[in-house]
Amino acid sequence: xxxxxxxxxxxxxxxxxxxxxxxxxxxxxxxxxxxxxxxxxxxxxxxxxxxxxxxxxxxxxxxxxxxxxxxxxxxxxxxxxxxxxxxxxxxxxxxxxxxxxxxxxxxxxxxxxxxxxxxxxxxxxxxxxxxxxxxxxxxxxxxxxxxxxxxxxxxxxxxxxxxxxxxxxxxxxxxxxxxxxxxxxxxxxxxxxxxxxxxxxxxxxxxxxxxxxxxxxxxxxxxxxxxxxxxxxxxxxxxxxxx
Amino acid sequence: xxxxxxxxxxxxxxxxxxxxxxxxxxxxxxxxxxxxxxxxxxxxxxxxxxxxxxxxxxxxxxxxxxxxxxxxxxxxxxxxxxxxxxxxxxxxxxxxxxxxxxxxxxxxxxxxxxxxxxxxxxxxxxxxxxxxxxxxxxxxxxxxxxxxxxxxxxxxxxxxxxxxxxxxxxxxxxxxxxxxxxxxxxxxxxxxxxxxxxxxxxxxxxxxxxxxxxxxxxxxxxxxxxxxxxxxxxxxxxxxxxxxxxxxxxxxxxxxxxxxxxxxxxxxxxxxxxxxxxxxxxxxx
Numbered sequence: 001x002x003x004x005x006x007x008x009x010x011x012x013x014x015x016x017x018x019x020x021x022x023x024x025x026x027x028x029x030x031x032x033x034x035x036x037x038x039x040x041x042x043x044x045x046x047x048x049x050x051x052x053x054x055x056x057x058x059x060x061x062x063x064x065x066x067x068x069x070x071x072x073x074x075x076x077x078x079x080x081x082x083x084x085x086x087x088x089x090x091x092x093x094x095x096x097x098x099x100x101x102x103x104x105x106x107x108x109x110x111x112x113x114x115x116x117x118x119x120x121x122x123x124x125x126x127x128x129x130x131x132x133x134x135x136x137x138x139x140x141x142x143x144x145x146x147x148x149x150x151x152x153x154x155x156x157x158x159x160x161x162x163x164x165x166x167x168x169x170x171x172x173x174x175x176x177x178x179x180x181x182x183x184x185x186x187x188x189x190x191x192x193x194x195x196x197x198x199x200x201x202x203x204x205x206x207x208x209x210x211x212x213x214x215x216x217x218x219x220x221x222x223x224x225x226x227x228x229x230x231x232x233x234x235x236x237x238x239x240x241x242x243x
Numbered sequence: 244x245x246x247x248x249x250x251x252x253x254x255x256x257x258x259x260x261x262x263x264x265x266x267x268x269x270x271x272x273x274x275x276x277x278x279x280x281x282x283x284x285x286x287x288x289x290x291x292x293x294x295x296x297x298x299x300x301x302x303x304x305x306x307x308x309x310x311x312x313x314x315x316x317x318x319x320x321x322x323x324x325x326x327x328x329x330x331x332x333x334x335x336x337x338x339x340x341x342x343x344x345x346x347x348x349x350x351x352x353x354x355x356x357x358x359x360x361x362x363x364x365x366x367x368x369x370x371x372x373x374x375x376x377x378x379x380x381x382x383x384x385x386x387x388x389x390x391x392x393x394x395x396x397x398x399x400x401x402x403x404x405x406x407x408x409x410x411x412x413x414x415x416x417x418x419x420x421x422x423x424x425x426x427x428x429x430x431x432x433x434x435x436x437x438x439x440x441x442x443x444x445x446x447x448x449x450x451x452x453x454x455x456x457x458x459x460x461x462x463x464x465x466x467x468x469x470x471x472x473x474x475x476x477x478x479x480x481x482x483x484x485x486x487x488x489x490x491x492x493x494x495x496x497x498x499x500x501x502x503x504x505x506x507x508x509x510x511x512x513x514x515x516x517x518x519x520x521x522x523x524x525x526x527x528x
């Protein structure tokens with residue numbers, strides 16, 4: 001598979017502190033690349049640097065071979081990069097349909113309702129009144145109707161009931177199977193590894209594991225070791241539970 | 244009495260339009276913009292200066308509106324370019340700085356003496372049940388309603404409007420979905436500037452028309468926007484027209500006519516006190 005998203009030597013800082021340190025990453029089209037790590041490892045910061053929410057201190061990000069490192073985030077989005085932020089970022093005053101219209105014209109909304117039929121019934125409801133699960137489906141659908149080439153997903157399971165998470169994960173797999181590249185940050189390592197192709201583990205901003213999901217799945221001690229590499233003893237271990 | 248009330252309509256229409264511009268910028272650009280009426284005053288002075296130099300009214304008015312819009316768009320460009328991720332207070336302070344600068348520049352350019360603005364429809368009037376209604380009175384009401392209605396339709400019935408509302412709600416999330424934040428910000432400021440320029444052009448023939456006085460149209464405009472809760476165009480228009488009419492009626496009573504210009508401040512004070520009543524009641528308990 002061709003490297004749809006390529007990150008080379010990326011450094012990102014927040015308030016003068018280096019959060020991401022010399023990260024290399026390749027995310028091909030049609031694959032789910034899983035990004036794991038304990039709290040504060042730098043996963044969200046890495047995604048935000050890729051989509052342009054925060055600037056990169058050093059290194060480069062390219063999409064389909066084009067450097068997008070200093071491109072404005074709107075332009076990156078129009079190039080085919082979609083970022084589903086952490087925390088169900090719906091536009092609460094807008095209805096479900098209007099949220100989707102922000103990303104695509106009315107004629108392109110079909111795939112959203114095909115993927116999440118339950119949203120169709122809530123089409124004219126203000127998104128601030130939707131349940132947590134519906135809001136998460138909406139932000140995912142909103143990213144998809146823009147026909148992205150690369151999808152960055154940040155903790156889409158956060159705060160959701162296990163049954164909803166188990167519904168969402170196969171959708172992510174189907175999206176990758178349709179040719180979209182997915183970079184998935186996920187707290188439930190086991191669920192993410194089940195649908196992923198390759199995985200990276202970040203610890204204190206550095207890549208401490210880079211390999212196949214299968215390898216991590218088959219040897220949990222490897223995952224545990226990767227999580228703990230360079231971490232303080234009081235840091236949280238990996239949440240390998242799927243529920 | 245009805246004559247007096249109707250004579251307040253041009254001012255009321257102007258207050259309504261400035262209020263609509265303030266609400267527009269507050270809702271879509273996240274800025275409490277005091278500067279917008281200064282841009283409007285600048286546009287109005289461009290209009291009167293061109294008219295004085297022999298340009299026809301039909302050309303001078305659009306030229307003035309374009310000047311106000313361009314100046315306001317430049318402010319939007321500064322906001323989009325230099326302060327895209329700043330908070331509302333920082334952006335509002337920037338607009339205050341811009342307003343003060345422009346007031347100083349304009350006093351050099353146009354002087355401090357009041358100018359004579361041409362009425363948009365000189366001499367056109369008709370009588371309804373013995374009350375004289377001028378074309379300017381009708382235009383003031385119609386323009387305020389039509390422009391506010393058009394903006395409401397733009398926001399609620401078009402994809403651009405939906406994207407603009409998304410931009411005001413979560414600018415970063417909107418931009419991540421491909422919304423061209425810079426372009427939309429400039430467009431919102433330009434629209435606000437154009438609407439705010441129509442206001443002094445409408446009101447100037449019936450009041451003291453020096454640059455500072457026209458810039459201060461923002462005070463009744465803010466009062467109207469406040470009554471519209473900085474959200475509703477309909478309430479803002481009604482409030483602006485109402486304040487204009489009340490001001491005109493106040494002229495009839497000698498005891499209060501001297502203080503009629505303080506009416507917008509009184510409105511602001513009463514609304515703020517009313518809005519805070521729950522907190523005061525809670526504290527008292």
